Amino acid sequence: MNNWIIKIAFCQIFLFAMISQGSLVAQSNAKWKVNDVLQPPSALHLEGYVADRLNGSLENRILVQNINDLIKPFKLEHRTETTFWQSEFWGKWFTSAILAYKYHPDAGLKQLLDEAATGLLATQAADGYIGNYAQANHLQQWDIWGRKYCMLGLLAYYDLSRDKKMLIGAIRIADHLISELNAQGGIIVTKGNYKGMAASSVLEPICLLYSYTNDVKYLDFAKEIVRQWERSDGPQLLSKSIIKVSERFPKPKNWYSAEQGQKAYEMMSCYEGLLELYRLTGNDAYKQVVVNSWENIRNTEINIAGSGASTEMWFGGKEVQAFPIHHYQETCVSVTWLKLNNQLLRLTGESRYADEAERTYYNAILGSMSANGAAWAKYTPLNGQRLPGSGQCGMDLNCCEASGPRGLFNFPFHIVMGRREGLQINFFVQGTYQLESPLGQRLKVIQSTDYPKSGSINVELDMDKPEAFEIGIRIPEWSKVNKLTVNGGDVVDVKNGELIRIKRIWKREDKISLELDMRGRLIESGNGVRSFAIMRGPIVLARDSRFEGVGLEAILEPVTDQQGYVPLKELPGNPTEYFMRFEAGFIPESYTETPAGPVTISLCDYASAGNGHNNSFYKVWMPQLINPKSNGSFHP
Known part of the structure; x- marks a missing residue:
């Protein structure tokens, strides 16, 4: 324990010394020092399934947005305004709509984008x-945060x-x-809440602005923001x-x-900006800081469904995820964690970020999205109900509904x-x-597949001339038994959790x-009280009161095969x-001398649980009876 404390202290001193001495600052003004892999x-x-979800959001959320309400x-x-965050909604909707347009160019959406951009500039x-x-409240509360989203949208x-x-x-x-900040002393981390993380997350568009203009004042401002993080009143995102x-x-x-220094969404937004600064400067310490924090968040916060945070803050939630948690899993947190993973994926090509x-x-x-894509929940529990978020800041919109797409x-x-x-799949x-x-x-x-319903994926190439190159294919960490072939011939040494690289001369109609x-896997909670959940492929499964005659509070023990799969x-x-939707066998709780026989219970995918026409209750984590004879096993 003492060695670990010494190690932390040494790393903190080392990182801070590098920052103070300027060794983290690139001397060249070249735009990009690091290109994405x-x-x-x-x-x-x-x-298929993903396309249906995207189309539902495009038609029922993005295209129906009243632009005037966002600009007003x-x-x-x-x-x-002196307190609230209405100014983020335009940028969140607009950047969503830009991505939607790139995915599916649509004349109606393009017209909306034109109107929204022109209206904002006016x-x-x-x-x-x-x-x-x-005017008297500039730079306070959420003012800089809102300017950030406006810049992100315009860029x-x-x-x-x-x-x-x-x-x-x-x-x-x-x-x-920059002018307003300099007039007030130039300190951004004292502006607004959360140790300045909301305000200083403007780092991201400032870095992008430098990449478009090559104006060194934006690179200097970006470096200054990061330097200020290490102030005693700053978030200390590097040294910590x-x-x-x-x-x-x-x-x-x-x-x-x-x-408050544990704000999840804003912290990750700052790290997104730091990755942009890494691309501009090539300073490996910036990247390492993000990777350290990513590993920390994954190992201590991210739950079985791939998100976390309670009342919008990190709280060590991975260990206690099987318990009821107040305001759990904010959609803004889920979105930013996804974006941070995909940033690291395109930067490095490493499969762990894709997992x-x-x-x-x-x-x-x-x-967190309603079945038709029209609404988004603000919080989404692992056990409970899915309910839409309410309006914020006097608007018929909230941060998560704007951010979800x-x-x-x-x-x-x-x-x-x-x-x-x-290429890489x-x-x-x-x-x-x-x-x-x-x-x-x-x-x-x-790609021809109904994944994740099944684990069968077929890939075919269409190209004019044969060419030698490499195709990388991610094998998910959870997939223990795999079969990979090229034109019917086996690829050997296919390991889970790795990127399999196949280099050959590829030609038209080659098939992978x-x-x-896709076997059902038991996932045990780590809080010392026996609870389990079931996953199949990347999908978390849940009980749902729509399907069950037995109450969701009934304690059920899973029936597993000899290898421990469900x-x-x-x-x-x-x-x-x-x-x-699946059926699985369970042994119900029994208070008689002779235990009852197995019963069949329906399970559905987590995204569908509680997400039908009626607001049903659902349950991911299922507690187990404490039995001193079990010796740590699920089975008594």
């Missing part, structure tokens, strides 16, 4: 300010359209922000990266306040990606993906087939009520 496809077309808070007569003050705060539209008005608008916001995110600061007297992103997407993200539409561009050596979704081969020829990748292990019988689908 993976590049998104130039075009894609999805089919920015107008001069409404710049009276509110820009002569000094460059876009926001809704009263995303500039990237799509190359309309220089969008870039100029973002430049003017940034210049005005090896400390548990829930233990970096004492519990505050006021939960939602400047002294986490897949779990989050199929469970926490899809589970950002995660939903982030995922498709990471399914099949290009890389210098060829990270996720398994029916569809076609347009890429460019290492020699520059058109390359189409066609993969069979993954036999699951798939039942016919009902797309209006659930995606997947």
Whole structure:
């Protein structure tokens, strides 16, 4: 224990010394020092389950948004805010809509984007300010946070359209922000709540702005933000990266306040910005800080469904996830964790980030969205009900409803990606993906699969000329038994949790087939009180009161085979009520001398649980009877 404390102290001193001496700062003003390992496809077309979810969100959430409602808070007569965060909603919806348009170009959506961007720019003050705060309250509370989302939206539209008005608008916001900060002493980490994390997450668009303009003042500002993190009143996101995110600061007297240092969403947003600064500077310590914190969050916070946080803060929640938890699993947290994983995935190509992103997407993200895509839950428990979030800030919208589609539409561009050596298949979704081969020829990748209903994936190539390159295929960590073939011939040494690289001369109609292990797996909670859950592939399964004659509070012990897996019988689908449904055998609790025989219970996928026409109750974690004879086994 003492050695570990010494190790933490040494690492803190080492990181802080590097920052103080400027050794983390690149001297060159070149735009990019580090390029992503993976590049998104130039075009894609999805089919099946994921496509249905995306289309539902596009039609019932994104396209129906009233643009005037989003722009209204920015107008001069409404710049009276002193406390709230109305100014984030435009940017969240807009960046979601940009991703949706890239996924599925639509004339109606393009018109909405034009109206929304032009309408926002029309509110820009002569000094460059876009926001809704009263002049005397600039830089306070959520003001800088809102400016961040405006810049992210304008820069995303500039990237799509190359309309220089969008870039100029973002430049003017940034210049005005820097000017206002300098006029008040230049300290950003004392502005707003959460140790300055909300305000200083503006790091992300500032880095992007430098990449578009090559104006060194933005790179200098980005470095200054990161330097200020290490102030005694800052979030210390660098030096505390090896400390548990829930233990970096004492519990505050006021939960939602400047002294709160465990705010999950804002912390990860800062780390997203730090990855952008790493790309610009090439300073490995920046990347290592994010990787340290990612491992910390994964190991101590992220639950079986791929999310976490209670009342929006890290709290060491992984260990106690089987218990009822107040305001659990905020959708904004789920979205940002997904985005952080996919940032690290495209930066490094490492399959562990895809493993986490897949779990989050199929469970926490899809589970927080209503079946038709129109509404999003603000909090989504593992045991309980799914309920839509209520309006915030006097608007008929809340932060999670605005943010949910950002995660939903982030995922498709990471399914099949290009890389210098060829291409990489990270996720398994029916569809076609347009890429460019290492020699520059058109390359189409066609996935045929109903995954995650089954573990069967078939991939076919469409290309004009044979070419030698490498195809990387992620084998999920949870898949213990796998079969991978190319044109019917076995690929040997296929290990779970790894990226399998196949290098050969590929030609049109070459076929790759993969069979993954979809047996039901028992997952035990780690809190000392026996509870279990069941996963199948990346999917968490749940009991649902729609299907059960036995009450959800009944204690059931799973029936397993000799290898410890749960036999699951798939039942016919009902797309209006659930995606997947299975039957499994359980031994019910018994208070008689002779235990009762097994009973059959229905389970459905977590995203469908409690998500039908009626607000049913559902349960992921199932407690087990304490039995001193069991010696740690599920079976007495």
